[in-house]
């Protein structure tokens with residue numbers, strides 16, 4: 001038996017479905033990773049893949065970037081967990097507030113889900129109201145308040161509200177169509193007790209869906225007029241689309257921001273930040289409770305500081321290079337699919353793209369769901385055979401990293417060509 005197959009059957013005996021996060025599974029079994037370096041990831045059978053999953057966007061610099069690994073290695077010998085304040089946490093928080101002018105104060109935690117959970121609790125504590133508005137297909141982590149018509153693995157596995165989640169909770173989550181400002185306006189008019197609005201400023205969990213012109217500006221305007229805190233969930237976009245996230249990219253200031261993935265280039269860390277009137281409500285001074293044993297641990301904090309410093313040092317070249325690579329790649333891919341007469345859409349921005357097999361523009365949950373996900377999985381499998389690893393779901397995004405070379409991208413385009421030939425059949 002092949003090694004990956006054996007490893008998977010062993011894993012299934014002790015791990016539910018054999019994986020520790022649902023999207024990692026794909027048919028017939030996922031590959032098991034032995035190591036990663038730069039743009040590449042190797043499985044236990046010694047196959048090498050060019051990695052376009054990149055920790056679902058976390059690895060802006062690719063794997064094992066020297067500056068970050070060096071800093072973390074030094075920290076490891078000084079201890080891994082203190083559970084006391086450290087100077088590093090202040091330094092990191094200063095860096096975040098400098099890069100994100102909408103943020104006066106920031107609290108460091110561990111996962112994206114924890115950050116959105118806290119942001120929502122803060123919005124409720126601040127407004128003393130109950131309901132939150134989220135948008136169809138946006139994914140904000142695996143907790144009850146936001147696991148309603150969510151994207152990512154939840155959409156991939158066809159779960160609208162999770163078993164075990166309470167109606168009492170999900171009824172307080174109002175779901176509005178992405179890119180539909182009228183739907184949003186009507187919802188605000190109908191409900192008086194809205195505590196907050198949470199949105200992915202670029203929807204990166206339903207494939208890639210871009211905000212239409214003025215959608216975010218209108219959201220900002222309407223929430224401001226109605227005194228409703230606006231939460232930008234920048235868990236994907238923070239540091240990935242610009243050093244100041246999507247809010248810098250679009251020039252919009254939310255009241256609260258969550259960030260995680262590209263904050264540390266591959267370590268466990270997240271953050272919630274925002275206006276001090278809201279952030280000061282956190283305990284112990286305030287009455288909104290939030291806590292975490294591993295919060296602000298020196299290993300992740302060191303990685304985040306090194307990562308932000310590197311981003312700020314390289315920003316003038318880094319983002320324009322990735323954008324150029326992506327523009328060239330996505331345009332070439334579009335040309336190939338058009339020449340083959342395959343109905344398709346390619347959505348791309350900054351260092352992210354996704355292809356959908358449909359003739360309708362993909363602008364929301366519905367139109368993303370209309371795309372032929374079976375064809376996408378066919379493409380995924382061909383790419384994998386050719387040594388290209390993209391996330392194994394239509395409802396995820398292909399992420400480029402600074403480690404990718406022009407040569408990697410040429411090889412990848414060749415593999416896409418072969419994949420599209422099979423899709424066409």
Ligand SMILES: *Cc1c(COP(=O)(O)O)cnc(C)c1O
Pocket residue numbers: 056110111112113114116139140141142200204205233234235236260
């Ligand atoms: C990944 C993701 C989350 C959840 O982060 P976890 O670290 O997996 O809990 C939240 N919001 C968005 C936009 C994400 O992409």
